[in-house]
Amino acid sequence: MASQQPQASQQRLALGKALEELATRLSEHLKGVATKVEADKRSMVINIEVDRSRILEAAKILSSLGFDHVKSLTGVDYPDKGVIELMVHIGSYSRGLRRIMAILRSKLDRKDPRAPTLTQIWPSSEFQEREAWEMFGIVFEGHPDLRRLLLPEEFEGLWPGRKDFEIPTRKAGEAEEPWK
Amino acid sequence: MVASSIAIEEISKELIQTRDLGVTEEGERLVELQIGPTHPGSGHMRIRVWVDGDIIVRCDPDIGFVFRTIEKLSENRIYMKTIPLVERPSLLDTTPMTIGYINALEKLMGIEPPPRAKYLRTILAELTRIASHLYGIGILAIFLGHSTGFMWGFGDRELFVELANQLSGARITYAYVVPGGVRRDMPQSFPDNVEKALRYMERRLKDWYKIFLNNPVIEDRLREVGVLRKNDAVKLGITGPNLRASGVDFDVRVADPYEAYDELDFMVPVAEEGDAYARTLVRFEEIKQSINIIRDALKKMPSGDIIHPQIARMFNPLMKKIYEETRRVKFPGIFASLKPPKGEATARVEAGRGEALFHIVSDGSPRPYRFRWTTPSYRNVILFKYMIPGHRLADLPAIYGSLDYFPPEADR
């Protein structure tokens, strides 16, 4: 078994190289659309950052390259920066690309987060967009059916996914961190 | 077939005129049925269907009845306390989920478990996969009115639950996988017990084929029902056995191997038809493959540590003693304030129902800044909307059962 360990690490090195190559190629395809394309070798992921207005364009290019479905679509709230980051994990079922994932990121204005819907390109994002709207208030323009997915219909108040929606916690040192 | 639906239509037409039976829209004589959470064929969700005669015209899954806000809760929990949170929603196959979360965490921390721990994780994951598939088949059987299938599924499942109990000490919520390894080593009698159970299951599968898969009524109910074409499956982002039954041989265990899967010998069963019967068949084949994996893993099981040396170094003498004598890991208090470095990590695993994706955003504090988790059931919900219309009302439970959809897992 011990002999397999270096083998595996060699394999990982080779994979990492392939990932970097792929990232450079993707950045060529996305030239002018994406602001940043970088490979994350640890998670086997390519991060693609795009401007809010170019999301659809980038999505079209990516789907034509073979990324055929959305694995996850959500937001990450950064209140101190005043942005909500739209984070879309996209993947592929085609043989060549199934090993990696790409994350399409775009920074939205926290006061009025709007993004074009991806349902026309990736129909698999339909329910996920509904959830992202419900949790973060991201309005997906052109979504066919944007209503609540998980919460009760009469739920009122802040967007529960955001950081300023606080849930009751025990005070630090009371029970959760007795060692301090 | 046609005559019957026309007859229903004609009767219902007259009735609707005299009495309000539901939503009637312009020109359409639709009856809205709420197959709600108390309905025996719904589980923890509500399915709103609009039927025209016996044919379902529209279907709207209303989920969220088990939405426990795990993503939000984990932002207020330390990393170790998120492990049980991750387990609860998919109570049927908890281990793949914990593996996914821990893998993401380990990527953040930059450690990798020793090989023996990897094998132990794999074995437990496959045991729960068999248990989860048997559960799904049992639910499908009771949806078709086949109570023996339900009872046999749940009865045979107990065997694997019991094996997992021997390995980890709990029936279904194991919390067996911890950062850097596993909680305890396997008992000495474990390989023999596993072998016994696997042999029993192999014998049992023949009975299963006799009473369930080759049963004429079950075949009639499942064949050519809920057909999902390859293109649609890819477009809708379906995952798991449902995807493989439509002819796409995607399996995270092969596509992006984690734990010990790249060293083990198994196949990925694929069917081309894409109907409910194919989905059920793929599940049965996966049980067989899981049996192979467990056998192979027990054969190739390396010796050595079950926890990463970096963590073992932090043990105090008592913990060290316990670890050496009984091979159980007691965690040092420092883990309560485990602070992975700043960054992001993504991990994915093949759970019983398909691909689960974990994304952790860490800001260097003891709690995750953001924890994103999509479960296979959550990705398969969309099928209710797009696959069910056009089928008969009686096909709804058949399709639901064949999707092996588990609402708590979808809602998280």
Added chain:
Amino acid sequence: MMLPLVMLLKEILGFNDTIYRTVVGLGYMIIYPGLLLVVVIAALMLWAERKIVALVQLRYGPLWVSRRIGGALQGFADLIRFSFQEVIIPRRSDVIPFLLSPGLAILFSMLPIAFIPISPSIHPPLYSDLALLVVIAIISLAPIFIVIMGWASDNKFAFVGSLREALLIVSYEIPLIISIISMAVIYGSLDFYEIVERQYMLPGMILNPFAFIASFIAVLRTTSRFPFEISEAETEIVAGPYTEYSGLMFGLSMGLAYIKLYVYTLILSLVFLGGWLPLQGGEGFLLGFLAPSLVVIIKLSLLSLVAVFLRAIYGRYRLDQAIRLGWIYVLGLSIVSLIWSLALVYGGWVRWR
């Protein structure tokens, strides 16, 4: 038990035929083999169903309610619980049909007992030499009240369930009637006594197996046994027409299927299994009435046990599949059985004095 009492009455009152017949008829309808026996058999059948299915499923089934006799009181416990529960009448229901139809359905499925003999010595209260036809005609009325139940309770699931019931009645009642008639063709009679007598050599089941199979399948459907438990398919339409019924009313509706099963298997055991044969009937209460009737009851219980056992093997068909099965295969089988009977009779293989 009944007979000595009746003799006594006879002596006290002098030979009064009307009173005698009334008392015997009431006893026949209310105690044995009427209501009381039906309730007991239905409760036992409920238990037996759960117990047999549990055996197949590697379980115990009902046990702790009476551990010495294997939980046989389970059916009674359930029935008693139902009869002492609250009865909810939904506000939007049609109250009168809602309340009346379970009782009427039970009445019409019990009424045939008045025409069916279960022993050679005591006649049923309403004796007719066209009994077979009358019996089938009366019991075919019972499903109509099931349809009314679903309609009156104003629940969508109940409504769908009653529509399914209506569609299935049409497609399975006809094969049942044809296959019963084909037996009447063989026996050359519609009188139960003659039918049973003429099976002294071969039971009707062997004389015309097609008719037996067709009518058994039709009976499975009519009493909603698996794989035809479609009108009350629980995972599709909750409890079908009985969805809104609670307490005693649901107890009645649940009992209805078992009562129908009792009556239908009684008919089948007379027509196909040779009734009280091999006992010929003799003198006195014991030999003339009790023993032959017990033979009939054992035969009908065996038939019903087979019917309830199918729950362990089959799932349920879809509505359209069941209808197709009914109109193509079961109807075809019953027509074959009619042709077979005609061939037997006109070919001269079957000849009665």
Added chain:
Amino acid sequence: MEGGLVFIGDLDLTTRKVLKWLMERKPIKDIVEWANAFSLWPVHLMTSCCGVELGAAYAPRFDLERYGSLPFVSPRQTNLIIIEGTLTRKMARVARITWEQMVDPKFVIAMGACAIDGGLFWNSYNVVRANEVIPVDIYIPGCPPRPEALARAILMLQQRIKSRGITRHDLELIEKNLKLEKVEFARK
């Protein structure tokens, strides 16, 4: 019409009183209690993930059907609710409606830590406690409780029905429940 009452009395009330009197006589009361104890049919209300263990409890290895408990379809025909774990806000309303739809001698078992005090999800914004929604008879601790614990709860409930009876206990429940209803209505 007002005069009619003098002679006939309130027929409804009288029947109810007579029935109540009858139900409290010895043999009938005992038989009804016995029948209720051995015929606890849980309704098919799956509230959360403890349903997995509920399924296991009715399956071959544990087989709760031996106590006469049979999972059945619709709230009208059953007399037991088993709250399986967490009650979310959406599900709480359903549980409440189901409880109200059920016929009178009815019992509630709350299963799992979540149904008692929220369990792991104690601070979730979408989770409510079971006893805020419906009156609970028996609590089972555990996350999730083992099927044996559920079997024990059923046995305890049987004991309780046999020793304490059902009628009086349930009238209390209904009164308690009416107060609850008023509170809920006011909140709306």
